[in-house]
Amino acid sequence: MPPDSKLKAKKGIPTAQRLDISRxxxxxSLTEQEPVPxxxxxxxxxxxxxxxAIRNVGxxxxxxxxxxxxxxxxCGKTTLLRCFNRMNxxxxxxxxxxxxxxxxxxxxxPEVNAVEVRRRVGMVFQKPNPFPKSIYDNITFGPKIAGLxxxxxxxxxxxxxxxxxxxxxxxxxxxxxxxxxxxQQQRLCIARALAVNPEVILMDEPCSALDPIxxxxxxxxxxxxxxxxxxxxxxxxxxxxxxxxxxxxxxTAEVNETSxxxxxxxxxxxxxxxxxxxxxxxxxxxxxxGRFG
Amino acid sequence: MRKEALIRWLFLGTxxxxxxxxxxxxxxxxxxxxxxxxxxxxxxxxxxxxxPRRDLYDIRTLFAGSxxxxxxxxxxxxxxxxxxxxxxxxxxxxxxxxxxxxxxxxLAGIPSVVLGFFALTWIxxxxxxxxxxxxxxxxxxxxxxxxxxxxxxxxASIAEDAxxxxxxxxxxxxxxxGARKVTTAVRVVIPASISGLVAAFILGIxxxxxxxxxxxxxxxxxxxxxxxxxxxERGQTMTAAMASMAGGTDAVKGAGLTFQSLFxxxxxxxxxxxxxxxxxxxxxxxxxQKY
Ligand SMILES: Nc1ncnc2c1ncn2[C@@H]1O[C@H](COP(=O)(O)OP(=O)(O)OP(=O)(O)O)[C@@H](O)[C@H]1O
Ligand SMILES: [Mg+2]
Numbered sequence: 273m274p275p276d277s278k279l280k281a282k283k284g285i286p287t288a289q290r291l292d293i294s295r296x297x298x299x300x301s302l303t304e305q306e307p308v309p310x311x312x313x314x315x316x317x318x319x320x321x322x323x324x325a326i327r328n329v330g331x332x333x334x335x336x337x338x339x340x341x342x343x344x345x346x347c348g349k350t351t352l353l354r355c356f357n358r359m360n361x362x363x364x365x366x367x368x369x370x371x372x373x374x375x376x377x378x379x380x381x382p383e384v385n386a387v388e389v390r391r392r393v394g395m396v397f398q399k400p401n402p403f404p405k406s407i408y409d410n411i412t413f414g415p416k417i418a419g420l421x422x423x424x425x426x427x428x429x430x431x432x433x434x435x436x437x438x439x440x441x442x443x444x445x446x447x448x449x450x451x452x453x454x455x456q457q458q459r460l461c462i463a464r465a466l467a468v469n470p471e472v473i474l475m476d477e478p479c480s481a482l483d484p485i486x487x488x489x490x491x492x493x494x495x496x497x498x499x500x501x502x503x504x505x506x507x508x509x510x511x512x513x514x515x516x517x518x519x520x521x522x523x524t525a526e527v528n529e530t531s532x533x534x535x536x537x538x539x540x541x542x543x544x545x546x547x548x549x550x551x552x553x554x555x556x557x558x559x560x561x562g563r564f565g
Numbered sequence: 566m567r568k569e570a571l572i573r574w575l576f577l578g579t580x581x582x583x584x585x586x587x588x589x590x591x592x593x594x595x596x597x598x599x600x601x602x603x604x605x606x607x608x609x610x611x612x613x614x615x616x617p618r619r620d621l622y623d624i625r626t627l628f629a630g631s632x633x634x635x636x637x638x639x640x641x642x643x644x645x646x647x648x649x650x651x652x653x654x655x656x657x658x659x660x661x662x663x664x665x666x667x668x669x670x671x672l673a674g675i676p677s678v679v680l681g682f683f684a685l686t687w688i689x690x691x692x693x694x695x696x697x698x699x700x701x702x703x704x705x706x707x708x709x710x711x712x713x714x715x716x717x718x719x720x721a722s723i724a725e726d727a728x729x730x731x732x733x734x735x736x737x738x739x740x741x742x743g744a745r746k747v748t749t750a751v752r753v754v755i756p757a758s759i760s761g762l763v764a765a766f767i768l769g770i771x772x773x774x775x776x777x778x779x780x781x782x783x784x785x786x787x788x789x790x791x792x793x794x795x796x797x798e799r800g801q802t803m804t805a806a807m808a809s810m811a812g813g814t815d816a817v818k819g820a821g822l823t824f825q826s827l828f829x830x831x832x833x834x835x836x837x838x839x840x841x842x843x844x845x846x847x848x849x850x851x852x853x854q855k856y
Contacts, residue, residue, distance in 0.1 A: 362740060364658060391743035401734040404757050414742040417752065461738070468742060 307334035310472060310502050311356060316370035318351050318360065324528075325351045326536040328370075331521060338494060338503045340513040340544065343523035343559070348536025349506045352523075353474050355379075356504065357393035358386040391418055394465035398477040400457035402449035402464070407432075407441050410449045410460055414468035427467055435463035436493050455486025462493065466501075473497075475505040479512065491516050510560060513544065520544040522556045594835060597828030605822055614791040615801055617810060617823040626792040627830060630705060630802040631774055634784070637709025637796060638716055638773040643766060645713070646720025650765075653721070654728035655750045673718035681782030684711030689783060693797065700797035703785035709796065711779040720769040727761020728754050764848035771841040775834065777804035803834045 311333040318325045326348035333339050333356075341349040351360070358379060360366040372379045379389060391414075402410050411428045420427075428445065432438040437459040441452070449460055458478060465473055475494075479487040487509075494503060494516050507513050513520055521541040525534035540547065540556045551557045605622060615626040649669070653662055689707035694700045731754050739749040755762065785799030793800060801809075810827050 357741065359737065359741065362737070387743050387745055389743075390741055395737075395741035397734060397737060397741070399734060401732075401738045403735060403738065403753060413739075413744075413752070417742065417744050417748050464738075464742070 307337060309333070310335050310375065312373040313352075313355075314371050314373070316352070316355065316368065316372060318348070318355060319365075319367045319369070320363070321365040323533055324535045326523075326538075329538045331538060331541045333502065333504060334519070335502050336499060337518040338498050338505060338516050339519040339521065340517035341504065341506045341521050341523065342508070342510065342513050343536070343539075344525060345508075346534060346536075347523040347525040349523055350476055351536070353476055353504060353506055354395075356472065356474055357390045357395055359390075359395065361386050391468055392470050393472040393474060394468065394470035396458070396461050396465055396473060396475045396478045399481050400454055400461050402452070402457050402460050404448065404450055406446045407449050407452070407460060408445040410464050411467045414464060418468055420468070431463040431467040432460075434466050434493075434497060435459045436489060436496075437463055453486075455482045455489065458482060458486070458490060459493065462490070466497070470501070472502045472504065475503065477506050477508060480508065487512070510548075510562070514548050517544045520547040522547065522551075522553075522559060524555055524559070591835070594828050594832045597825045598832040601822055601825035601829040604825070615806055616790075617806075617821075617826045620821050622822075622826050622829075623792055624830075624833075626790055627801055627803045627806050629792065629794055630780075630784070630790070630800040630805070633705050633794070633796050633800065634709045634712055634776075634780055634802050635770055635773040637706055638712035638776075639766070639770060641710055641713025642716040642720050642769050642773070645717045646765065646769065647724055647762065649717070649721040650724035650728055650762075651750050651755075653725045655746060655754060669718045669721060672714075673722070675715070677715055677776060677778040678782070680711050680715050681708075681779040684708055684779055684783035697797050701785075701799050703783065703799040704797050705784050705800040706796040708780045708782075708784035708800075708802075711783055712773050712776045715776060715779060716769045716773050719772055720765045723765035723768060724758075724762050727758040727765065730761070731757045760848040760851040764845040767841050767845035767848065771838045771845065774802075774841070775804060775838055777802075777808050781805040781808045803830050806830055807834075 309332045311331075313329055313331045313333075316329040317327040329352060341353065343349055354360045355368060355372060356374075356379075360368065368380055374389070374393075377384065403413060405413075408428055411431050412424045415422070415424065415427050429438060429442075432441060437456060440456060441447075441460075449457065452460060458481070462473075462478070479490055482490070491512065494505070497503075505513075505517065519541065520543070522539045523536050524539050525536050527534050540551055540553045542552070547556060548560050551560065606620070609620055609622050610624050612621045612623045614621060614623050653665060657665060684707045685703070688710050689700075689702055689704060692710065693704055693706045694702070696706075700706065735753055735757055736749055739753040744752070780802045781804075784802065784805060790799065790801035790806075807827050807830050810823060
């Protein structure tokens with residue numbers, strides 16, 4: 273079966289299940305079972321033109337876990353993150369080598385449709401970027417373009433509730449999203465991503481433009497939705513990585529011998545606990561204890 | 566320090582001069598218009614056509630001509646210009662855009678007299694008379710298409726600027742939701758830049774109304790014209806009527822109020838374009854405020 277039709281054939285079933293089952297505390301046992309891999313990254317390198325931004329990255333991202341990416345600026349965290357939903361396709365000069373399997377399907381197989389991938393793998397950006405439309409229209413954008421039928425009011429309410437924004441905006445759904453505070457806008461962007469029922473949510477420094485209170489709310493929100501979604505988050509905030517993530521990847525940039533460019537590499541990838549208490553690599557230790565970058 | 570002050574006064578002087586000149590133009594227009602309106606037999610403003618030397622100043626004729634030409638022009642320029650803008654802003658790779666933009670500017674630089682003859686010798690027989698074999702060789706349709714081509718680069722370039730000013734973050738938000746290129750263009754970029762696009766459209770109209778040469782050549786550069794709403798007939802716009810009156814040596818000085826009627830039409834043209842530009846300016850400002 274070609275990957276594309278596989279991607280299509282699977283559509284609906286897992287999402288529907290996720291939707292209908294409200295997980296009871298007894299489900300915690302799930303995390304104790306062998307985690308199910310969602311992404312398997314193998315020997316991945318990304319180039320911008322002739323410049324190699326990251327090289328030979330390999331890792332496995334598991335279902336219903338929060339995976340954090342940390343590392344100094346410029347080490348390619350964003351670059352790698354944007355490979356998981358093929359956002360790098362939008363950069364003309366970007367080129368990807370190696371493979372990322374998504375449930376066993378190579379995302380970069382020529383028959384895989386990037387549009388389809390992005391409907392399953394949603395994204396929240398560093399700066400809140402709501403559309404200059406009403407709050408309501410921001411949420412219904414995704415479902416509408418995906419051709420989803422169904423009660424839009426209900427989708428709006430459900431998504432906003434999940435993003436812990438409903439109570440604050442329920443009386444002004446028709447107002448412009450641009451009138452919300454930064455933190456509210458970012459939660460709206462999360463709600464907008466949730467509205468299409470993705471399986472994975474990629475977050476690129478989602479709290480860097482927010483104050484501590486707004487950041488706290490987003491962290492609570494991630495904690496809350498992680499039982500239903502797989503989350504990958506890039507963060508510069510060490511405490512945040514330690515607080516919210518189950519797994520943590522530390523990247524750094526190595527100076528190339530032949531030119532004075534720097535290429536990102538994955539130094540260590542392990543349980544967050546271990547990364548922050550007893551990392552295997554000295555560079556990780558230096559970074560998480562603040563002795564570097 | 567003295568030099569600073571001198572330069573300052575110099576620039577102030579040039580700025581003041583341009584204001585004075587504008588004021589003088591408006592004043593002259595207003596004075597002759599006043600003479601015309603007070604002296605003309607008001608019933609002649611509503612007669613069978615525009616024949617100033619026979620004291621028939623049917624203003625409907627000129628309005629009809631201007632409106633028809635502008636309508637045809639915008640039917641051509643709006644889709645062409647917007648289409649080109651969407652392509653340049655959303656689809657073209659940087660290299661293609663770098664190649665295409667100068668071509669657009671060359672197109673914008675074609676002298677209108679050249680386009681006028683093109684409209685008369687090619688558009689009229691090859692397009693208009695094929696659409697309707699009863700069409701006259703000189704007709705408003707051909708003039709309108711010619712003006713449309715003339716206005717297209719203007720519309721395209723303003724519309725492209727408006728779309729380019731939409732932040733990349735919005736496009737990424739859209740693509741990140743699984744939107745295709747068309748969807749992103751139609752549902753995100755166009756709505757986000759709508760005031761700029763409206764401004765492009767209005768400035769296009771304003772330019773089309775003011776265009777003279779193409780119309781004077783392709784719609785029939787005669788002194789007068791019968792009232793007609795048929796685009797396949799020859800016709801007269803406000804601009805072309807003024808140009809044809811001012812063209813001959815004795816035409817302007819002709820009988821009665823011919824001379825003043827020229828100012829009367831000029832005044833209306835001035836007010837119309839002023840209004841349009843003000844409306845467009847408001848839309849442009851709205852775009853600037855947003856981002
Ligand atoms: N569109 C692009 N074109 C060319 N080079 C790029 C592009 N995007 C990123 N790069 C380069 O790739 C490298 C990695 O950038 P990336 O944004 O992935 O780093 P990052 O780890 O996310 O950094 P930060 O923590 O500052 O966000 C950098 O050297 C950057 O200059
Ligand atoms: Mg980054």
